[in-house]
Amino acid sequence: MTAILAQRAVPRDTTLWEWFSDPMTWGGSDGILANLGDTVLLCAAVTLFAILVAVPPAAFLAHKGWGEVTSAWVVNIGRALPTFAVAAFLVPVSLRAGYGAEPWPIFIALVLLTIPPMYLSTYVAISQVDKAAVNAARAMGFSERAVLTTVELPLASTVIFTGLRVAAVQVVATEPIRAFLGGDGLGRYVRDGIGQNNATLTIGGTILIAALAGTTGLAFSAIERLVKPYGVRRLRSDRSPRTGDTDEQVGPLEDGEPAGSDAAGVGGLRQR
Amino acid sequence: MSTLKAVIMTDDAQTPAIRLRGVSKRFPGAKEDAVAAMDLDVDRGAIVALIGPSGCGKTTTLRMINRLIEPSAGTIEIEGRDVTNQPAMQLRRGIGYVIQQVGLFPHRTIAANIATVPRTLGWEKARIDDRVRQLAEVVGIDTAMLSRYPDELSGGQQQRVGVARALAADPPVLLMDEPFGAVDPIVRGRLQEELLDLQREVRKTIVLVTHDLDEAVKVADRIALLNVGGVVEQYASPDELLRAPANGFVEEFVGEDRSMRRLALATVGDLPFEPGPVIEVAADPAAGLAVIDEHRTDWLGLVDDEVFLGWVPRDQVAGGGALADAQRYLPAAQVAPSSTLRSALEVIMTSRTSVAVINDDGRFRGTVTLERIRGGLAGDLDGPAERAA
Numbered sequence: 243m244t245a246i247l248a249q250r251a252v253p254r255d256t257t258l259w260e261w262f263s264d265p266m267t268w269g270g271s272d273g274i275l276a277n278l279g280d281t282v283l284l285c286a287a288v289t290l291f292a293i294l295v296a297v298p299p300a301a302f303l304a305h306k307g308w309g310e311v312t313s314a315w316v317v318n319i320g321r322a323l324p325t326f327a328v329a330a331f332l333v334p335v336s337l338r339a340g341y342g343a344e345p346w347p348i349f350i351a352l353v354l355l356t357i358p359p360m361y362l363s364t365y366v367a368i369s370q371v372d373k374a375a376v377n378a379a380r381a382m383g384f385s386e387r388a389v390l391t392t393v394e395l396p397l398a399s400t401v402i403f404t405g406l407r408v409a410a411v412q413v414v415a416t417e418p419i420r421a422f423l424g425g426d427g428l429g430r431y432v433r434d435g436i437g438q439n440n441a442t443l444t445i446g447g448t449i450l451i452a453a454l455a456g457t458t459g460l461a462f463s464a465i466e467r468l469v470k471p472y473g474v475r476r477l478r479s480d481r482s483p484r485t486g487d488t489d490e491q492v493g494p495l496e497d498g499e500p501a502g503s504d505a506a507g508v509g510g511l512r513q514r
Numbered sequence: 515m516s517t518l519k520a521v522i523m524t525d526d527a528q529t530p531a532i533r534l535r536g537v538s539k540r541f542p543g544a545k546e547d548a549v550a551a552m553d554l555d556v557d558r559g560a561i562v563a564l565i566g567p568s569g570c571g572k573t574t575t576l577r578m579i580n581r582l583i584e585p586s587a588g589t590i591e592i593e594g595r596d597v598t599n600q601p602a603m604q605l606r607r608g609i610g611y612v613i614q615q616v617g618l619f620p621h622r623t624i625a626a627n628i629a630t631v632p633r634t635l636g637w638e639k640a641r642i643d644d645r646v647r648q649l650a651e652v653v654g655i656d657t658a659m660l661s662r663y664p665d666e667l668s669g670g671q672q673q674r675v676g677v678a679r680a681l682a683a684d685p686p687v688l689l690m691d692e693p694f695g696a697v698d699p700i701v702r703g704r705l706q707e708e709l710l711d712l713q714r715e716v717r718k719t720i721v722l723v724t725h726d727l728d729e730a731v732k733v734a735d736r737i738a739l740l741n742v743g744g745v746v747e748q749y750a751s752p753d754e755l756l757r758a759p760a761n762g763f764v765e766e767f768v769g770e771d772r773s774m775r776r777l778a779l780a781t782v783g784d785l786p787f788e789p790g791p792v793i794e795v796a797a798d799p800a801a802g803l804a805v806i807d808e809h810r811t812d813w814l815g816l817v818d819d820e821v822f823l824g825w826v827p828r829d830q831v832a833g834g835g836a837l838a839d840a841q842r843y844l845p846a847a848q849v850a851p852s853s854t855l856r857s858a859l860e861v862i863m864t865s866r867t868s869v870a871v872i873n874d875d876g877r878f879r880g881t882v883t884l885e886r887i888r889g890g891l892a893g894d895l896d897g898p899a900e901r902a903a
Contacts, residue, residue: 378617381582382631382679383607396621473621473663 363405549744571744790881
């Protein structure tokens with residue numbers, strides 16, 4: 243409650259434009275930038291922690307082909323957990339244990355929210371990797387570790403990244419409930435706006451939250467592009483060569499191939 | 515060093531390249547053995563086909579050789595060395611493995627796919643590049659394709675890359691699990707031919723699992739026919755398997771048309787030369803008539819300096835005019851020395867004269883008749899030296 247009292251009052255007749263263009267809105271210890279920093283920090287911590295907790299065991303179990311049923315159960319139970327209720331429940335627990343109202347309850351609730359989709363997408367992605375490639379790798383003397391890291395993970399990476407991105411966006415979109423549990427972050431504008439019956443604050447807050455969620459999605463796509471080698475990236479788009487100049491080379495090569503019959507037969511059928 | 519190794523291995527001809535002794539496999543929870551006390555010797559440089567109905571343990575047997583499946587009992591030796599004496603990973607790097615689904619790495623270029631095992635073995639880059647180019651040539655992949663990705667290749671090309679990848683580190687033993695099962699029949703035929711060509715060049719010991727008897731007959735030096743439960747019912751050359759099935763199971767498996775299948779084993783060129791009812795075009799008509807009578811036929815073939823001119827019916831020969839002036843028929847009943855007896859039979863069945871002319875690039879090389887093919891079936895059709903490895 244002290245946090246709310248410490249904030250600068252925003253008159254109700256302030257327009258969105260005035261609010262956003264006022265430097266006072268952005269700067270200071272309770273400005274947008276500070277709250278944005280709070281939110282980003284918490285979301286990043288939650289996402290990284292959840293990735294560390296969810297992805298390695300999911301990858302390992304899927305590689306082994308273990309725990310499919312268990313995984314489904316864990317995931318389903320995890321999905322049924324109401325994030326707000328969990329966080330609210332944890333606040334008195336955390337207070338009693340001496341850790342304060344912030345940020346552990348919201349951190350734990352968000353981690354619990356995030357682990358199931360991350361775990362599930364990783365597990366599914368790995369188990370759907372072409373078994374022929376995996377078996378071939380094993381038969382050529384790859385260690386199990388090499389099978390996982392050089393075949394399964396690269397081939398599963400697109401699906402895994404998609405899962406991580408969706409989960410991260412979900413974290414950003416859910417993190418504002420923290421403002422209703424005694425914390426700050428971008429959610430405080432929504433909370434304050436509702437509390438003060440100030441639509442400008444409420445809408446301004448939601449715009450900020452939505453913008454951050456969108457940015458998060460884009461950031462993950464950018465990271466994905468940077469991390470994945472070309473051989474993996476090209477698998478994602480359609481299977482034909484990407485540009486016109488490579489396109490021209492396909493025909494002559496397939497036709498000029500010495501065993502003409504299969505270039506004409508199988509190759510011709512498969513080509514497009 | 516590899517050459518020296520190769521010399522030593524060839525000299526040591528008594529030891530089979532692969533030796534299975536009392537090999538059994540029972541999967542956890544199964545009541546019956548998938549493979550039961552199997553003994554099998556595979557000679558160095560031979561192609562052995564494992565064939566049988568589903569559930570006969572042919573793939574299980576194959577996978578026990580490179581320990582993708584560990585046997586429950588028995589020993590497996592490669593080049594006289596127990597496979598369990600070394601780490602499985604190391605063992606597998608020394609054994610080529612080709613599977614039906616090919617299993618190329620879709621995120622790696624063709625070159626990188628072929629280079630897989632050499633890279634694992636830590637070869638130098640220049641050596642790997644050389645080897646990749648060399649193998650691309652051997653299996654018939656355009657080197658311009660090396661920088662492409664697997665999904666840009668046709669099924670047949672992918673399987674060639676799969677073979678190249680298996681051969682990359684020059685392993686003495688190659689295991690193939692239904693290698694051509696996923697491609698269409700025309701490409702399959704081509705790949706089988708290429709495998710035989712390749713084998714003449716690289717001389718590997720090859721164990722090949724197939725469910726296609728024709729494929730086994732075509733490519734294998736010996737066929738192991740397995741029954742359900744991994745029992746070897748017969749282990750013999752293709753011709754022996756077809757000519758003398760060891761028991762009812764084998765007989766049923768190879769089918770009632772096994773004689774027809776045997777005909778696919780030998781070529782027209784394997785038959786001893788026989789001119790048939792044929793005479794030089796300059797010869798006397800009376801001599802021609804004598805040839806017709808001798809062969810109890812209605813047609814006389816005319817030849818001019820090794821070139822077959824055509825068939826003349828008996829009544830024209832009997833008419834007494836010069837043979838060169840007689841009305842000739844030149845039917846399409848011609849076969850090449852490389853044609854199988856099976857295709858020769860096909861030609862004969864559809865020919866008016868019941869005789870097929872052997873045409874070796876325009877040169878007359880005798881004739882084939884139904885009787886001669888039947889005579890061939892009575893004998894041993896594994897004949898040609900190149901088959902006996």
